[in-house]
């Protein structure tokens with residue numbers, strides 16, 4: 001007779017939690033798409049569909065011509081299957097007669113989709129204190145609490161609407177932080193973006209609720225290219241949240257977004273992301289390719305931009321939310337948790353570009369690798385000659401679960417002013433069998449033990465998230481690590 | 487409470503460490519297990535608590551009428567089995583207090599009791615801290631992180647006091663303690679003593695047994711219990727050493 005002392009050692013988190021990716025369903029809805037492929041005609045088709053002014057069409061075509069000259073970047077530590085840009089579809093929108101004027105006119109199928117995702121768009125049921133712009137495939141389908149915000153002069157609407165109603169603001173700021181030719185994916189986005197969110201907070205106004213965009217990719221073989229532009233005028237404050245999911249599909253889907261933030265004098269923008277795109281299955285089949293350019297400009301003195309991201313989804317994540325610290329005394333922050341499980345790969349980090357005097361930046365990056373996941377932190381801290389007394393503090397911690405995963409830390413530091421103070425700390429640790437056993441001996445399930453340890457590891461980042469989402473993020477971390485210990 | 491019959495266990499390299507352990511601990515009893523280094527005491531504690539890395543090849547363990555070996559480590563803990571570790575484990579980033587509350591609530595749920603809210607929990611904590619003369623500062627640190635050897639052992643006893651197990655196995659909780667800490671640990675163990683609970687203390691020293699008087703003392707040597715007796719056996723060992731039992735391996 002032979003019997004292991006702990007019969008249940010082999011149980012996996014998947015057995016315990018039995019959850020998997022909860023958002024993998026597909027909504028059956030009639031949609032209208034552009035033919036696959038990418039050329040000037042498609043760009044013009046998208047622009048025409050959106051009834052855009054001439055200047056924007058020209059802007060797109062300019063970006064497209066840039067893009068055609070550019071090559072995909074391959075410097076990241078990522079293995080990416082070749083992407084056939086001519087096979088993808090660049091525009092897909094839920095079919096309906098006219099743009100909905102109110103929530104009552106939104107297709108009930110769509111409302112149901114968002115309810116299933118836990119994002120009720122009905123204002124009565126909506127999360128208290130959160131205004132949501134819901135983007136389905138490439139199109140904004142509903143924005144909540146608009147009227148309430150308008151009373152304060154805050155503009156929060158879909159990008160398309162902003163182009164129509166607030167064209168001057170859009171024209172003034174679009175591409176001012178991420179120029180159309182900035183990089184391959186930003187250029188692609190600039191050519192074909194179809195919608196996204198726009199927010200403007202007037203001088204001295206503190207936005208009383210979280211503004212939130214919820215991105216959903218639904219259609220097959222469709223890329224999603226949304227564009228977000230947020231402007232915080234002098235002395236204003238806004239906290240912005242972004243969430244995302246996609247159906248479970250066998251093929252990879254491309255997501256190439258651009259986010260631009262502008263903080264004028266004394267303004268503060270807090271931008272939080274909980275990224276939960278479909279990560280692919282345990283064998284690495286399917287999943288979203290997430291190639292995103294996010295950048296904020298602290299244009300005025302004493303302004304502040306803070307990025308917080310919890311990256312759990314996507315097959316591939318390529319993303320470096322950055323801050324350009326132009327204004328004197330401006331502050332940039334980057335708080336990040338990135339998880340890779342199974343065959344997920346993430347190459348993520350930030351750039352802090354110090355231009356103004358007394359500019360300060362803080363980087364806290366927590367990378368968690370499980371399964372055969374690969375996690376790379378890549379960060380640039382650049383102190384320009386005029387940035388007297390610039391300060392940076394960087395902390396990069398990696399946590400390994402199991403022995404087939406990898407963690408890599410690649411900090412680049414360029415200091416061109418001798419008064420700068422730049423500190424960098426990095427650690428790598430592993431969840432040991434002893435730690436797991438200790439927790440379980442105290443009565444915690446394997447799943448709870450892992451979640452406790454991982455949340456402890458990430459807590460400096462999680463505490464930066466708005467309350468409602470911190471709880472959600474904690475659960476998400478646990479689900480993302482399903483099956484990683486056993 | 488606990489009945490171990492002909493228990494054989496081996497480690498990954500195939501070496502048999504436990505070679506037929508027989509031991510019965512009745513409810514309300516305190517048993518001490520003594521024995522030379524490397525004789526298998528911690529292995530026994532590990533097998534009883536479900537530590538990975540051991541394979542039971544023969545024998546059975548019955549706990550409160552159930553097959554203990556069929557349960558996972560966390561199920562055993564929730565069923566009331568507590569192990570005070572010889573080497574308590576550090577868990578950076580996880581607040582000691584938060585950890586304890588999660589543990590206590592999972593054990594309480596298994597006992598059919600309601601979760602304690604923050605206020606009730608704090609009250610319970612304060613009462614036990616007072617009993618054990620532990621400072622509150624220990625609670626706000628990471629689990630065992632940066633604790634001195636003695637602090638780690640006290641923390642184990644504190645956890646035990648909070649979780650109120652039915653069967654507590656203490657693996658050298660008295661090693662490395664100063665005189666005051668030893669008294670405190672003894673007070674914690676004695677406070678737990680009761681007709682419904684059993685305690686198995688692994689120790690090298692008679693001095694703990696002066697404070698916590700055992701009902702039975704066993705000598706574990708070479709993977710077997712080679713001698714059992716009353717509390718006077720410990721005194722006798724203190725004088726003669728394990729020489730007489732060394733050949734059992």
Ligand SMILES: Nc1ncnc2c1ncn2[C@@H]1O[C@H](COP(=O)(O)OP(=O)(O)OP(=O)(O)O)[C@@H](O)[C@H]1O
Nearest residue numbers: 497498503521522523524525526527528529530539
């Ligand atoms: N996981 C393991 N891997 C390898 N060897 C082990 C393992 N566990 C126990 N052993 C070996 O089994 C034997 C018994 O070890 P155990 O820790 O049970 O002794 P002990 O009686 O507790 O000793 P001490 O009084 O020093 O604590 C030792 O030779 C030890 O090296």
Ligand SMILES: [Mg+2]
Nearest residue numbers: 527528529572
């Ligand atoms: Mg031992």
